[in-house]
Amino acid sequence: MVTYVSLAAEPRDRAGKGAARATRRAGRIPAVIYGNKQDSILISLSPIDMARELRGPGFFARVYEIEVGGDKHRVLARDLQMDPVTDRPIHVDFMRFSRKTRLVVEVQVVFENEELSPGLKRGGVLNVVRHAIEFRCSPENIPESIPVDLEGLDIGDSVHISAVTLPDDVELTIADRDFTIATIAAPTVHEEPEEEEEGEEGLEGEEGAEGGEEESSEE
Numbered sequence: 001m002v003t004y005v006s007l008a009a010e011p012r013d014r015a016g017k018g019a020a021r022a023t024r025r026a027g028r029i030p031a032v033i034y035g036n037k038q039d040s041i042l043i044s045l046s047p048i049d050m051a052r053e054l055r056g057p058g059f060f061a062r063v064y065e066i067e068v069g070g071d072k073h074r075v076l077a078r079d080l081q082m083d084p085v086t087d088r089p090i091h092v093d094f095m096r097f098s099r100k101t102r103l104v105v106e107v108q109v110v111f112e113n114e115e116l117s118p119g120l121k122r123g124g125v126l127n128v129v130r131h132a133i134e135f136r137c138s139p140e141n142i143p144e145s146i147p148v149d150l151e152g153l154d155i156g157d158s159v160h161i162s163a164v165t166l167p168d169d170v171e172l173t174i175a176d177r178d179f180t181i182a183t184i185a186a187p188t189v190h191e192e193p194e195e196e197e198e199g200e201e202g203l204e205g206e207e208g209a210e211g212g213e214e215e216s217s218e219e
Helices: 017-025 047-054 195-218
Strands: 005-008 029-035 038-045 063-068 071-082 089-096 103-112 125-128 132-137 146-149 158-160 170-172 180-185
Touching: 005 047, 017 029, 017 089, 029 071, 038 047, 038 063, 047 089, 103 125, 103 180
Parallel strands: 005 063, 029 089, 103 146
Antiparallel strands: 029 038, 063 071, 071 089, 103 132, 125 180, 132 170, 158 180
């Protein structure tokens, strides 16, 4: 059964850029709830609540129950605008859904048991091919994250989607191939130049320079 995350909101009276800027000046984040053949509702959110929800994975895969004006709306976040300077949220779009709704969503991959991977212990590097996996499913069954177990993986090993246990009622949008999620790559070795060779080259250069001076004096 899906877990709903409660989120309090306040109604907004006016739409438009000017009204949104006024909301931000008042210390709130403007947002909108739309969809499911109902009228859109303008709301504002607490920046503290939003900062809490944006920490960690799964923001767009999380089902929210937003209470505003005494009514509760079950929604998914569908768009998030961030300030390019402060990197803080400045607007959020939430979409209502019904039991018949099926959505295409990207769910973040979370790697587990890195300390139990022999390859990583020996200095190997986790090469992530896919940070998120795209699914088609009901909003009620969206997984917050997809765990990928690295236990026992050595250098040269790969993790494919076939090795991952997917939740019920979840359909991969890429179903025709067993794609790679991550590999354990060999460590990169940087070779330092040998100091002796540099010294010998320097001596040869000096000898050449002295020989040139002697030729000039003979002329």
